[in-house]
Amino acid sequence: MNHILRQIPAIHELQKHVSFQNLCEMYNVTVPTLTSILQEQIHILRINIINGYEPTTTILDEIFINTEASLKKVFNSRLNRLINATGTILHTNLGRARLSDSAITSVVEASRNYSNLEYNIDTGKRGSRHDLIEDLVTQTTGAEAAMVVNNNAASVYLILKALAKGKEVIVSRGELVEIGGSFRISSIMEESGANLVEVGTTNKTHMYDYENSVSPDTAMIMKVHTSNYKILGFHKTVPSSELVDLCKKESILLYEDLGSGALFDYASYGIGDEPVVAKVLRSGIDVVSFSGDKLLGGPQAGIIAGKKQVIEKLKKHQLARVLRVDKMTLAALEATLRAYLRDETTRDIPVVRDILTDKAVIKRKALDFISLLKNLAPQYSCELHEDTSKVGGGTMPDVELPTWTVRIQTDTIDGNALHDLLRKQYHIVTRIKDDIVFLDFRTLTNEEVHIISKALKELGGD
Numbered sequence: 001m002n003h004i005l006r007q008i009p010a011i012h013e014l015q016k017h018v019s020f021q022n023l024c025e026m027y028n029v030t031v032p033t034l035t036s037i038l039q040e041q042i043h044i045l046r047i048n049i050i051n052g053y054e055p056t057t058t059i060l061d062e063i064f065i066n067t068e069a070s071l072k073k074v075f076n077s078r079l080n081r082l083i084n085a086t087g088t089i090l091h092t093n094l095g096r097a098r099l100s101d102s103a104i105t106s107v108v109e110a111s112r113n114y115s116n117l118e119y120n121i122d123t124g125k126r127g128s129r130h131d132l133i134e135d136l137v138t139q140t141t142g143a144e145a146a147m148v149v150n151n152n153a154a155s156v157y158l159i160l161k162a163l164a165k166g167k168e169v170i171v172s173r174g175e176l177v178e179i180g181g182s183f184r185i186s187s188i189m190e191e192s193g194a195n196l197v198e199v200g201t202t203n204k205t206h207m208y209d210y211e212n213s214v215s216p217d218t219a220m221i222m223k224v225h226t227s228n229y230k231i232l233g234f235h236k237t238v239p240s241s242e243l244v245d246l247c248k249k250e251s252i253l254l255y256e257d258l259g260s261g262a263l264f265d266y267a268s269y270g271i272g273d274e275p276v277v278a279k280v281l282r283s284g285i286d287v288v289s290f291s292g293d294k295l296l297g298g299p300q301a302g303i304i305a306g307k308k309q310v311i312e313k314l315k316k317h318q319l320a321r322v323l324r325v326d327k328m329t330l331a332a333l334e335a336t337l338r339a340y341l342r343d344e345t346t347r348d349i350p351v352v353r354d355i356l357t358d359k360a361v362i363k364r365k366a367l368d369f370i371s372l373l374k375n376l377a378p379q380y381s382c383e384l385h386e387d388t389s390k391v392g393g394g395t396m397p398d399v400e401l402p403t404w405t406v407r408i409q410t411d412t413i414d415g416n417a418l419h420d421l422l423r424k425q426y427h428i429v430t431r432i433k434d435d436i437v438f439l440d441f442r443t444l445t446n447e448e449v450h451i452i453s454k455a456l457k458e459l460g461g462d
């Protein structure tokens, strides 16, 4: 072992080696950058040798080959395009909502150029970034006032901290939710300094539970939309509309965390029963919050809408500055909200479009793919299947959207291997069921269908 360790050259000798110069040039990196990567590789190699590893090539080759592999990893992009053939529209792990073309154009413009982010063009004086978006939110939701923060978790935190710190917040035990990525109402409440008062039971909470829990220390009643699960059977909740009078009488705030926050009435198309933000606000609730990148189909953001007095207080809180959104988010959100006002929603916003896509359209796409693949790579056997897609992103957990999938098989690659190869080599994420690959065409564009066909052809399977 020691004799192998002694073969590792000193770093200043490696720096003089022609491979060092070559790597610097090939990857356009500075000497200090390459040196630090080299040092790390030497360190790893040392540990491996101490643990009994015996290099099969020369030590020099070993070091430079590993260094190049590490360089490649550093300079390859990390956030890569994926093709989502699972049919799940709002896949949190896959980046949730795809943006509309107009939102993308706006982001590019806002990033490339200077903008009036905080500049009033009329007066030439400092402006507010809140003003850029507020009226679009109020027009799409009917709220008196609105603001936008980094995500909906941030909305919840800001609202609790600014409006209920050191005071009590009443929440039904049936609504103490956990959202993916370990966001819990109870934890965020604790973090905010507000005191959680649990009422009712897991399955039933009555009006009198709320009435009996109000105390002089109560700041608000918080309702939480149980976005990602459903309670079936013997259960009761009190909708926020029925809590309005109680909150008025007791002079406490009523806040509902809507989670997804639909601006589009999916239920009118027979899809789920997601509350529409405007309708919730019309019932007289003080403030609501929801995500920008769930059912709304925009960028990651937390949208807070409600009574002017409440929003003003939130805007003035120090945390509002901490949680503020950047210009790219505002650009994307602005364009997305405008599509709602123009009634271009169903055509322009990919999330809305994909949720509403008719089964017959999906079938057409699936059949086109089958004939395409028959020409390109006849060794695969394809079979059309009726199935269902999920909305995902922790919304509408019980909704099953009718869809068509294609089952792909070949004699030479088994299903799990094909699933892995498509993912690792082509960044195509498919469904897998009983060791068989399925593609759901709901979430695939025509371009993506072509990419998949080409990938399958390349993988061969013959």
Ligand SMILES: *Cc1c(COP(=O)(O)O)cnc(C)c1O
Pocket (backbone or CB within 6 Å): 151, 152, 153, 154, 156, 177, 179, 183, 224, 225, 226, 227, 228, 257, 258, 259, 260, 290, 291, 292, 301, 302, 394
């Ligand atoms: C998704 C969700 C959140 C968190 O929203 P993000 O935008 O992901 O931060 C909070 N509350 C509810 C009820 C949710 O569904």
